Amino acid sequence: MKSILSRINHFMATLGGLLMSIVVVLFLMNIISREINKPIQGLLQLAVFTTIIVVYMGLAYCEEKDEHIKIEIVASRVSLLIKGKMKMIVKIIEIFILSICIYAVSLDVYSAYITKATITGTVPMILWPVKSVVLVGLILFWLQICQVLLRLYQKK
Numbered sequence: 001m002k003s004i005l006s007r008i009n010h011f012m013a014t015l016g017g018l019l020m021s022i023v024v025v026l027f028l029m030n031i032i033s034r035e036i037n038k039p040i041q042g043l044l045q046l047a048v049f050t051t052i053i054v055v056y057m058g059l060a061y062c063e064e065k066d067e068h069i070k071i072e073i074v075a076s077r078v079s080l081l082i083k084g085k086m087k088m089i090v091k092i093i094e095i096f097i098l099s100i101c102i103y104a105v106s107l108d109v110y111s112a113y114i115t116k117a118t119i120t121g122t123v124p125m126i127l128w129p130v131k132s133v134v135l136v137g138l139i140l141f142w143l144q145i146c147q148v149l150l151r152l153y154q155k156k
Contacts, residue, residue, distance in 0.1 A: 005143055006064060012140065013061035016054045023050045042123030049130045056137030060144040084152065091149040098142045105135045 002010075026047040033040045062068050075083050109131040111117070118124040 003147075005060075005140070005147060008140060009061040009064050009144065012057040012137070016057035019050050019054045019057070023047050023054065026050065042121060042125065045119055045121050045123065045125055049125065052130060053133045053137075056134045056141075059137050060140035063141060063144040063148065066148075084155070088149065088152050091145055091152065094145050095142065095149065098138065098145065102135065102138050102142060105131065105138055109135050 026043055029040060030043045030047065033043070075086060078086070109128055112126075112128040112131050117127045119127060
């Protein structure tokens with residue numbers, strides 16, 4: 001049976017894939033509208049926001065499937081026991097660093113919401129919704145790393 005976190009990760013990754021299709025359509029619309037000299041204002045900013053959302057929505061799913069890019073120069077040359085311990089240490093460091101990032105992003109989301117911060121451009125766009133999705137993505141990523149660490153600890 002899949003855990004709730006696993007289901008949320010899968011949903012977020014699927015939604016991210018759908019949003020990526022929307023990004024392609026937005027870029028295509030941007031190119032076409034500029035070619036016919038009728039550019040749609042704010043389309044490029046919307047595409048950038050969507051791309052940011054796509055990246056953060058898929059972090060936890062990649063962690064769950066162990067599909068992040070890694071360089072295993074040292075890990076490939078040590079025993080399985082040492083490799084397991086190294087993996088646990090790395091996960092603890094990841095949790096620590098991600099905790100700091102989550103704290104900073106949550107302050108940034110709050111600040112953007114309070115100040116009604118917008119991105120400059122021809123069409124002002126509020127920032128807090130995008131930053132909120134980034135925060136949710138980071139929290140899910142943090143939870144997934146904790147789950148992986150717990151699984152590694154139980155194997156030990």
